[in-house]
Amino acid sequence: MxxxxxxxxxxxxxxxxxxxxxxxxxxxxxxxxxxxxxxxxxxxxxxxxxxxHPKVVQAIKSQTNKYMHVMVYGEYVQEPAVAYTKLLASHLPKNLETTYLVNSGTEAIEGALKLARRYTGRSELIAANNAYHGNTMGSLSVTGYEARKSAFRPLIPDVRFIQFNSLSDLEKITKKTAAVLLETIQGGAGFILPKNDYLKEVRRRCNEMGALLILDEIQPGFGRTGKLFAFEHFDITPDILVVGKGMASGLPVGAFIASHKMMATLQEHPKLGHITTFGGNPVIAAASLATLKEVTESxxxxxxxxxxxxxxxxxxxxxxxxxxxxxxxxxxxxxxxxxxxxxxxxxxxxxxxxxxxxxxxxxxxxxxxxxxxxxxxxxxxxxxxxxxxxxx
Incomplete structure (x- = not known):
């Protein structure tokens, strides 16, 4: 083999x-x-x-006996995805009420970046040096590690970088900025935590400039840091939350989460602002639901x-x-x-x-x-x- x-x-x-x-x-x-x-x-x-995990395995088996893929994302009402997104919303701040289910963390980043540009009408994106957000072209563009990117240039334009935990760098966030994308805890850089109320200061600066704050919790989400989501440790709330990895106990999945008003901008001008065939797959949604229940009820x-x-x-x-x-x-x-x-x-x-x-x-x-x-x-x-x- x-x-x-x-x-x-x-x-x-x-x-x-x-x-x-x-x-x-x-x-x-x-x-x-x-x-x-x-x-x-x-x-x-x-x-x-x-x-x-037996509860996840049982949820998968039960769903496969009913139906698997039936239609591209967002067209049919499928109970596992509806139940999952409703339960997830109940554990999140009110502005994070609507979830777009996708296939991976990197696709969730792509969707979040598109949503930020669509909602604000701005193009500039700001990310952090030594950040890792995935390997598709958009995610790679906001990854702050040149050795990983140089072979694949040109990448998407209008991306700037700041130093994680540097308060002076926050001046780079301006009224041209659509969104600031940060890992709540920097993963690939060595599990670096925010210090000295850094995320609060980022949140404040974004509010001043009308920029959105996107937090990447693909790795620290779903209980890994001692809270359901790591941003809860730091007394702030993002405008867009990106999740994945532990969400379905090992099945391929991701999601980006925002307000209903914000997410609605992907419905028109153009229609199908983001689309995925297998996002929200009922088997994976069933595994995600079983996972979330176990994490939050135990x-x-x-x-x-x-x-x-x-x-x-x-x-x-x-x-x-x-x-x-x-x-x-x-x-x-x-x-x-x-x-x-x-x-x-x-x-x-x-x-x-x-x-x-x-x-x-x-x-x-x-x-x-x-x-x-x-x-x-x-x-x-x-x-x-x-x-x-x-x-x-």
Missing amino acids: KDDFFKYQAQTTPHPLALEIAHAKGSYIYDTEGNAHLDFVAGVSACCLGHC QLITYTLEKEQLFRSLLVHPLIKEVRGKGLMLALLFEKVEIANYLVLEAAKKRLILFWLLFEPKAVRISPPLTISEEEIKIGCMQIVYLLNAYQ
């Missing part, structure tokens, strides 16, 4: 990890030789309820902060210079790239799944399922400390 993988399936890097998967359950992924691998990555934050969000403290108490080592992030969105920062590479690759040999971050090569990601047990955390952290001791 591995030979066919390399021959027939397009690769994203010259050296993928190439673990051959048989099945997955809970906090473990099982290879074709029957070995269990403890998953500290959760599909890069996507499998928030672990692998094959104690998982509360336990997330307790589990963060357990990780922090166990991951103490001279080679670990900092543990960044919030909740179960954590990154170990080292002085050298070599240490991060060593840890990910050696942990894989010990059947512990860790991973890198996009733009911070000295960091190692820890983003396990929210359902991970304290015992599993202790087992994985013990392995990390053992490997770091061996490096010395």
Whole structure:
């Protein structure tokens, strides 16, 4: 199977990890030789309820027995999508009442950027250096990392960049600005949190200039930071919220959310201002609904902060210079790239799944399922400390 993988399936890097998967359950992924691998990555934050959560699996099976795809998005009334978007609105501020369901986080970013330009009548977009918002052309245009973009230029025009957490840079937001797009917590840059009321100051400046604030919560959303959405930690509300990843417990999905008034501008002039064939797919909507119910009706969000403290108490080592992030969105920062590479690759040999971050090569990601047990955390952290001791 591995030979066919390399021959027939397009690769994203010259050296993928190439673990051959048989099945997955809970906090473990099982290879074709029957070995269990403890998953500290959760599909890069996507499998928030672990692998094959029974309530999500049952929701998927139940919906597939009724109907799957029946019509392009927005034409037919389909119960899973209606029930999901209504429940989601009940957990959000009043101005975030209408959800456009799409297929991925990057498509959700595309929709949000189009909506901002359409609603404001302005074209300028402002994003942050070292931001990551996806890999389609629009999302790539607002990604603040030139090494990832240069091979694909020209990208969409009228995009400017500011430094995350720099208050002086907010002067670049003007009456020409359609929207400011920020990750609530910068992911690819190394799980960097906003400091010194930064997001409040961005919100204030946007209000002054009539610009929209778009927050990208594709990664920190759905309980990962100890709140349903990370912006709740910072006492602000965006005009447009972008979500994805953990939204459907591992199925491909994304959404952008705004006021009903704002979203209505995509209906006319032109009609079909944004359109998708498979967005709002009933099977994925059913999985999203089951996920949201489980996250909000259980104690998982509360336990997330307790589990963060357990990780922090166990991951103490001279080679670990900092543990960044919030909740179960954590990154170990080292002085050298070599240490991060060593840890990910050696942990894989010990059947512990860790991973890198996009733009911070000295960091190692820890983003396990929210359902991970304290015992599993202790087992994985013990392995990390053992490997770091061996490096010395």
